[in-house]
Amino acid sequence: MSTPNLAPIPELFVSYDSAQKLKAEAGNLISWDLTPRQICDLELLMNGGFNPLKGFLTEADYDGVVENMRLADGSLWPMPITLDVNDAFAEGLEIGQDIALRDQEGVILATMTVTDRWTPNKAREAEKVFGADDDAHPAVNYLHNQAGSIYLGGPVTGIQQPVHYDFRARRDTPNELRAFFRKVGWRRVVAFQTRNPLHRAHQELTFRAAREAQANLLIHPVVGMTKPGDVDHFTRVRCYEAVLDKYPAATTSMSLLNLAMRMAGPREAVWHGLIRKNHGCTHFIVGRDHAGPGKNSAGEEFYGPYDAQDLFRTHQEEMGIEMVDFKHMVWVQERAQYEPSDEIKDKDKVTILNISGTELRRRLAEGLEIPEWFSFPEVVKELRRTRPPRNQQGFTVFFTGFSGSGKSTIANALMVKLMEMGGRPVTLLDGDIVRKNLSSELGFSKEHRDLNIRRIGYVASEITKNGGIAICAPIAPYATTRRAVREDIEAFGAFVEVHVATSIEECERRDRKGLYKLAREGKIKEFTGISDPYDVPQNPELSVETENVDVDNCAHQVLLKLESMGLISGNA
Numbered sequence: 335m336s337t338p339n340l341a342p343i344p345e346l347f348v349s350y351d352s353a354q355k356l357k358a359e360a361g362n363l364i365s366w367d368l369t370p371r372q373i374c375d376l377e378l379l380m381n382g383g384f385n386p387l388k389g390f391l392t393e394a395d396y397d398g399v400v401e402n403m404r405l406a407d408g409s410l411w412p413m414p415i416t417l418d419v420n421d422a423f424a425e426g427l428e429i430g431q432d433i434a435l436r437d438q439e440g441v442i443l444a445t446m447t448v449t450d451r452w453t454p455n456k457a458r459e460a461e462k463v464f465g466a467d468d469d470a471h472p473a474v475n476y477l478h479n480q481a482g483s484i485y486l487g488g489p490v491t492g493i494q495q496p497v498h499y500d501f502r503a504r505r506d507t508p509n510e511l512r513a514f515f516r517k518v519g520w521r522r523v524v525a526f527q528t529r530n531p532l533h534r535a536h537q538e539l540t541f542r543a544a545r546e547a548q549a550n551l552l553i554h555p556v557v558g559m560t561k562p563g564d565v566d567h568f569t570r571v572r573c574y575e576a577v578l579d580k581y582p583a584a585t586t587s588m589s590l591l592n593l594a595m596r597m598a599g600p601r602e603a604v605w606h607g608l609i610r611k612n613h614g615c616t617h618f619i620v621g622r623d624h625a626g627p628g629k630n631s632a633g634e635e636f637y638g639p640y641d642a643q644d645l646f647r648t649h650q651e652e653m654g655i656e657m658v659d660f661k662h663m664v665w666v667q668e669r670a671q672y673e674p675s676d677e678i679k680d681k682d683k684v685t686i687l688n689i690s691g692t693e694l695r696r697r698l699a700e701g702l703e704i705p706e707w708f709s710f711p712e713v714v715k716e717l718r719r720t721r722p723p724r725n726q727q728g729f730t731v732f733f734t735g736f737s738g739s740g741k742s743t744i745a746n747a748l749m750v751k752l753m754e755m756g757g758r759p760v761t762l763l764d765g766d767i768v769r770k771n772l773s774s775e776l777g778f779s780k781e782h783r784d785l786n787i788r789r790i791g792y793v794a795s796e797i798t799k800n801g802g803i804a805i806c807a808p809i810a811p812y813a814t815t816r817r818a819v820r821e822d823i824e825a826f827g828a829f830v831e832v833h834v835a836t837s838i839e840e841c842e843r844r845d846r847k848g849l850y851k852l853a854r855e856g857k858i859k860e861f862t863g864i865s866d867p868y869d870v871p872q873n874p875e876l877s878v879e880t881e882n883v884d885v886d887n888c889a890h891q892v893l894l895k896l897e898s899m900g901l902i903s904g905n906a
């Protein structure tokens with residue numbers, strides 16, 4: 335299995351001339367505007383990265399993949415690659431109909447013949463594929479709260495690749511990589527998958543893997559979609575480029591993979607292996623907790639640290655790519671080198687050092703030292719450029735609570751206090767202001783409330799990205815929408831959720847705007863807390879009581895919270 339057949343792999347693209355013709359004809363077809371994740375999936379379907387798939391999964395293939403990781407014809411495939419759409423779009427379609435698949439600018443990338451349309455059992459998909467129907471898993475959260483409710487399946491005809499403007503020279507299709515390996519005579523290639531910046535431990539691990547497999551090394555980072563909150567791929571690629579100089583050029587190469595990860599641990603490892611096999615690699619590194627999604631809602635790991643290695647091992651013969659498994663690498667101070675932690679025999683006599691991802695983020699956030707044994711100065715410099723200390727980053731304070739709970743009043747007081755401190759621009763996105771300026775056409779149905787909060791989230795994320803402070807004060811009654819906004823914002827800075835926990839009885843008693851009276855009389859419909867739901871925040875950064883506490887004190891509690899999170903300090 336370690337001498338690859340580097341002949342070209344089948345792609346789903348038609349010839350240039352046919353593509354031009356098809357593109358003109360496809361202009362008349364019903365179009366689906368692909369989501370960012372679907373664009374990633376489509377790219378790998380079309381270029382052979384997902385070989386043997388010939389399109390988005392049919393219902394029979396989907397059932398097989400979900401139940402036992404196999405397509406209907408028996409081939410191994412662990413991940414459902416599905417085209418999820420909304421009800422309205424699905425209703426208008428007939429089986430056998432061709433549809434155009436467009437990117438977010440409207441460019442037609444492919445057509446698809448719809449052979450299957452079904453309503454998936456998402457709870458089953460979550461249990462079987464991701465191991466638990468728990469929204470704390472990013473892919474389960476996506477499945478329930480972002481993906482459409484209907485799946486379409488059928489063969490895809492590729493017209494053109496999605497356009498990328500960044501790092502073009504670093505992106506390769508499976509056939510481009512295969513051609514490169516043929517050209518340079520690389521017969522054994524070990525791939526390293528990553529969604530994080532490379533530090534010294536990774537370099538040591540990849541060196542050892544290449545040595546162990548007697549293979550050349552392909553650093554193959556994911557630049558499509560990774561776990562919410564990860565370092566953005568622009569920064570990471572600059573970091574990779576800095577580290578690449580540390581490898582002997584003739585033995586190591588780097589290529590970027592536009593994959594949308596699912597963080598599915600064991601299944602994901604098998605999927606990653608198949609994708610690397612398609613890219614012409616013979617070996618694949620699986621480390622500790624491969625593609626791990628973090629903790630579940632009970633605070634426990636979703637998968638065991640070596641589950642991914644175990645599942646890969648079971649299937650590697652059939653996959654045709656060999657695993658190079660690695661244990662956790664740690665720094666042994668006395669020997670000044672990295673060693674796999676389980677191979678250290680004299681643990682009680684040496685000093686073992688390690689900096690976790692969480693600890694690294696803390697040090698970056700607080701502008702603390704990051705030692706040379708841990709990372710390369712070039713990498714640390716890049717990370718510091720993107721992630722300045724928290725007291726220089728933008729952030730969002732998101733108040734949520736019933737109408738009349740005191741959100742706006744506390745938000746106003748907080749704004750003034752922050753402006754008094756100076757340093758960063760402050761914008762207040764109060765419920766009423768937003769409804770006047772951004773959402774004047776919206777009402778209070780679930781759909782409209784979600785749209786309203788999404789808009790607030792979008793503006794707040796832009797403010798946060800650009801180093802400002804956004805203070806939001808809508809009711810925001812739905813936990814899933816608040817979570818989505820949190821994820822958007824946390825890509826750029828902190829999200830501080832403050833629950834203004836005034837009880838509904840107290841709000842009604844105060845009834846500042848007289849709205850509760852009208853709601854009781856049925857003159858205002860869908861009124862939060864009276865005739866419409868409110869999901870109480872389960873883990874807000876702060877919860878403030880307003881009964882018998884004055885506004886100044888409430889705003890002060892928020893300031894103290896911001897200070898304890900390192901977001902404000904003496905000189906910022």
Ligand code: PPS
Pocket residue numbers: 736737738739742765766769778782783784786787807808809810811847849858859860861862866
């Ligand atoms: S939401 O649910 O987050 O989109 O609501 P929001 O944009 O914050 O708007 C809430 C303000 O609109 C007034 N209002 C209502 N609130 C709740 N339910 C219904 N049906 C409703 N109709 C009008 C109310 O004055 C809210 O103002 P605040 O500032 O929260 O008191």
